[in-house]
């Protein structure tokens with residue numbers, strides 16, 4: 044008996060419903076955030092069809108990638124990246140670095156990537172709700188910084204934006220933060236942006252309504 048099959052089916056159905064209600068016919072990708080779960084849990088979710096997984100600490104990413112390297116998984120890094128971990132992250136060749144949160148970090152990662160001959164698919168993280176507790180670029184300057192990274196950082200393959208919804212009980216506030224992110228994403232489509240990563244366990248339906256095409260789901264998938 045697979046512990047996660049029912050969670051997974053329920054989530055897929057909720058996504059499908061939200062997608063139809065939003066008249067959204069593009070594919071919405073799920074990244075299963077495994078940071079609170081062990082590798083057995085990842086294997087079980089894999090066996091019901093999940094392929095993309097995300098971790099927020101470089102050490103944990105490495106441990107899970109090593110232990111699960113017999114599976115054809117796609118790994119995303121979604122956490123705060125400290126300078127002293129940049130090389131470690133690059134050595135892991137993640138499928139997507141979702142949490143590039145400043146021009147300074149982008150330049151530093153680009154520099155190291157150049158030395159290693161690595162091209163790193165990357166998203167720019169936006170602090171759309173302007174919260175002190177979150178990293179990410181401010182929405183007013185996000186477009187400029189995105190363009191600057193495109194120009195200055197050839198070893199980052201910038202593919203779009205990532206944001207965490209406002210930390211609030213107020214659905215209106217959360218929605219506003221998603222709309223802010225989506226607007227920036229829309230303006231950057233002409234510059235090649237194709238990924239708008241927003242929506243977590245508590246707010247993914249709202250994120251879909253606001254145009255998300257990549258959900259990062261942890262607790263809702265891995266709960267028992």
Ligand SMILES: *Cc1c(COP(=O)(O)O)cnc(C)c1O
Pocket residue numbers: 076078099121122207243244245259260261262263
């Ligand atoms: C932990 C985490 C998630 C998943 O959170 P849940 O609420 O468990 O779905 C998504 N994105 C980021 C950046 C995270 O750190």
